[in-house]
Amino acid sequence: MSHGPDIARIGALIGDPARAAMLTALMSGKALTASELARVAGVGAPTVSAHLVKLAEGGLIAAEKQGRHRYVRLAGAEVAEALEALLGLAQSRGHLPFRPGPDDQAMRRARVCYDHLAGEMGIALYRALHAGGALALAPDGVALTDRGHGLLDGLGLDMPALMRARRPACRTCLDWSERTHHLAGGAGAALLTRFQELGWLRPRQTSRALRVTLEGERELPRLFARLGAGGQGSPGP
Amino acid sequence: MSHGPDIARIGALIGDPARAAMLTALMSGKALTASELARVAGVGAPTVSAHLVKLAEGGLIAAEKQGRHRYVRLAGAEVAEALEALLGLAQSRGHLPFRPGPDDQAMRRARVCYDHLAGEMGIALYRALHAGGALALAPDGVALTDRGHGLLDGLGLDMPALMRARRPACRTCLDWSERTHHLAGGAGAALLTRFQELGWLRPRQTSRALRVTLEGERELPRLFARLGAGGQGSPGP
């Protein structure tokens, strides 16, 4: 007999096309209203309402009533991480986009993964931080080095707040389009926010894909080069 | 509209209780026959046959006919990793074991995660390797250091074979019971095999849980202490 957590319940929640579309939309990190979710899922209001009850009971989403709207978001970074892992598996198994379109390319370039940067840009950021000696292996994952602390501080991140937070500053997340890791956790989230503040990346209305502004096109590679340059190189295998 | 890989298909595959039980059983890494899977899933032969077709079409399992038996295994480490991530999510969401039992404790102690060691023992191994300076951050994940190479060689692992293999030597996998990372990849698999050869761990018939032999009880902590001792300590935060 098999043991372990009941994977079937979560699988069933994700296994419905409407719910899957809703969850995928929520990977943008934005809180969406029930009617917005109805639109992305292509179903009516009563249906989406029933789905929201099930997703909430399953612990995958958190809902918050605000006026006559009901704002829905993913229940946490854990959920987003697992969904990203599933997206990766689906990708590798050839379960292609339900609607392959022109902004597939934009998605691969740069997108939001719950609250941090993913896609080519996300990978480039992670690689630059690693090359610059900003990251080190910790017993429970990845951690910021002193050097990394200084680098992020120099970028204008609020480091005291980051350290104070209950949430771990660094996590890694498996990027489904690039098939390698990018930076998640508090630092990942703060970096994405900062890049948006600086006007280098701009969110889109319709999808998780991020628009890289002209300024971002110029400044981001420059930043990555600068970050990576200071490093003592990666230790040999 | 949402984009990205079609997560619903895989979710639906995992979402059926019988299929979920089958997949969980296959996390033992063993190749099981269709009738064995029927037993763990609690369904009849025709039903399991239909399930196997769907799982194979979805790319989650690989089947191989051998005589009049049909041996089924997970389609690869990628699948196992994603399933482990889902197990973690289910665990954290309070979707408890369908049959909480006495060997739940054994599962948490030491178990097979597809082909490598997981549970408390898996975490202890990872921590010891990290403390001993055997692992370093690489641009695409975790890698063995020169020191780590030497340590594993000293344990009797076939290092040339490990390096020759197409498969990455080191991967990390999110342990669902400990909520932190353990070592996967070629090295993780080779270590588990070695521990079994040495008679420190013994597989069980019925579950993924591993039996820690008396010798293992004595030697494994000793080994972990020895591995961890040589290290230069972890870099500060």
Place this chain on the structure above:
DNA sequence: TCCATACTTCGTTCCCGGGCGAAGCATTGC
């Protein structure tokens, strides 16, 4: 006050898909 909007609840329909029994094929062993 009254209507419009956003969402939920209820009741109904309907279809997909899991399950099994019976029969059909292979493979093995006597």
Place this chain on the structure above:
DNA sequence: GCAATGCTTCGCCCGGGAACGAAGTATGGA
């Protein structure tokens, strides 16, 4: 060869659950 085993295919049944329309309940604005 014949029976036994392991698995698949076919046909059928049945239940769960996804979807919507209509009505009900909150909130906000005119």
